[in-house]
Amino acid sequence: MATTLSVAELITWLDRAVLSNFPAPVWIKGESSGYRRTNRGAVFFRLVDPETADQSVEVSARGRVIAEVERDLAEAGVGSLRSGIEIRLRATVGLRRATSVVQLSLLEVDPTFTAGRLALDRDHTLQKLKAEGLLDRNRMLDLPLVPLRIGLVTSRGSAAYADFLSHLARPGYRFSVSTVEAMMQGEGSAQQVDRSLERLAREPVDLVALVRGGGSKLDLSTFDAEAVGRRIAAMPVPVITGIGHETDRSIADEVSAVSLKTPTAVAEWIVARVAEYAGRIEIARRAISDQARDAVSAMERRLDRSATQLAESKSLLIRQEDLLAGLATGVAEGARRALEQQVTLVESYKQLVATVGIEPTLRRGFALVSRLDGSTVRAAAVLSPGEQVRVRLADGSVSMTVDQNA
Amino acid sequence: MSDIDLSYKEALDELREIHARLRGDDVDIDRLLEDVGRASELLAFCRERLTSVGERLEEVLTDFE
Numbered sequence: 001m002a003t004t005l006s007v008a009e010l011i012t013w014l015d016r017a018v019l020s021n022f023p024a025p026v027w028i029k030g031e032s033s034g035y036r037r038t039n040r041g042a043v044f045f046r047l048v049d050p051e052t053a054d055q056s057v058e059v060s061a062r063g064r065v066i067a068e069v070e071r072d073l074a075e076a077g078v079g080s081l082r083s084g085i086e087i088r089l090r091a092t093v094g095l096r097r098a099t100s101v102v103q104l105s106l107l108e109v110d111p112t113f114t115a116g117r118l119a120l121d122r123d124h125t126l127q128k129l130k131a132e133g134l135l136d137r138n139r140m141l142d143l144p145l146v147p148l149r150i151g152l153v154t155s156r157g158s159a160a161y162a163d164f165l166s167h168l169a170r171p172g173y174r175f176s177v178s179t180v181e182a183m184m185q186g187e188g189s190a191q192q193v194d195r196s197l198e199r200l201a202r203e204p205v206d207l208v209a210l211v212r213g214g215g216s217k218l219d220l221s222t223f224d225a226e227a228v229g230r231r232i233a234a235m236p237v238p239v240i241t242g243i244g245h246e247t248d249r250s251i252a253d254e255v256s257a258v259s260l261k262t263p264t265a266v267a268e269w270i271v272a273r274v275a276e277y278a279g280r281i282e283i284a285r286r287a288i289s290d291q292a293r294d295a296v297s298a299m300e301r302r303l304d305r306s307a308t309q310l311a312e313s314k315s316l317l318i319r320q321e322d323l324l325a326g327l328a329t330g331v332a333e334g335a336r337r338a339l340e341q342q343v344t345l346v347e348s349y350k351q352l353v354a355t356v357g358i359e360p361t362l363r364r365g366f367a368l369v370s371r372l373d374g375s376t377v378r379a380a381a382v383l384s385p386g387e388q389v390r391v392r393l394a395d396g397s398v399s400m401t402v403d404q405n406a
Numbered sequence: 407m408s409d410i411d412l413s414y415k416e417a418l419d420e421l422r423e424i425h426a427r428l429r430g431d432d433v434d435i436d437r438l439l440e441d442v443g444r445a446s447e448l449l450a451f452c453r454e455r456l457t458s459v460g461e462r463l464e465e466v467l468t469d470f471e
Contacts, residue, residue, distance in 0.1 A: 331445040334428025
């Protein structure tokens, strides 16, 4: 009859088999899944073979080990231990007797392996976005001339949030900031960032700032998430990132219209853009007022010239008045002179007529006596003795002296 | 005067015509009174025109300065 083993005996055999096969710790790689942390600080997750997906092994780690692992990962810039990352770890292989499950006891992880896998993932995502023409989509949007309505995605209460707002508030422009909060790292942060961006896409904002506080080595995985990259590419307004890292550029940086180092730099960029526009307005305002002033003074000069010319027209009038006065005098003089000429003419005719009338009388023996002043003597009584008179006869005149009254 | 329906220039030309006629040697006495009367009318017309133009000009120039 075959030997019958008790459960305990079986497990002892299994335990021995495992131990004999894995006398020393081994290096093993896989993708983390079902990450959970107990109240006492211990961590459990499953390591899945990415090729087959249906084969996995359980990993556990005590609090002290986890603290070291977390520190190593953070220094490599890959963030904390979590589900969904490829890791290479060193562990002892053992059997948990209570459930006869093989269990790995975590000793350390290889942070460069995870960093490399993440970088590969990132490159892969970038290539995908590029192939779909999403890489430049946000950059192609026109940057707002006067970005005063700012959509802000960050974690409220963070230093980034405070820095951003204080630099924006400083110069006294009237910014309105719509903040939609999102966790900036850790499990589920990429989904939160994605949803926050989506919300701001429906808000009337000029641009969206995606900012996170600084630090030496920070988890970029949130900003390397494909969903975040796709969301930024689909945003109707430019996205400006300031996610506080010095070395690597995340997917979010690659896809956004402008990527800067820090939240402060983003705020300063926005302020500078508004200030530049304000400066251009001021230059335009001066140019307009200068041109207007020039136009007015040119017009004034023209008017002055016109006024001078008009004033000269006064002298024209005066010349006309002189002309009229001359004509008036001329007409009056001409008329008088013409009349006088006629009077003289008539007078001479009268004398002629008078002279012609006396001739026959004289020939009949009469004489015409006249005084020396030429007046005709018509009565003897008017003459005095001794007065000289002229006596005109038919053939000539003689001078006579009055002897006495007859 | 109101029966004069001439421009200033026409009135002035007529005035000059009368003036020339009166300065000539062969003045028509029958027309003399008529000429002088017409000259008087034309003169008054021209002077009135000058006066009103002068007044208007003064107004316009005042607005200018």
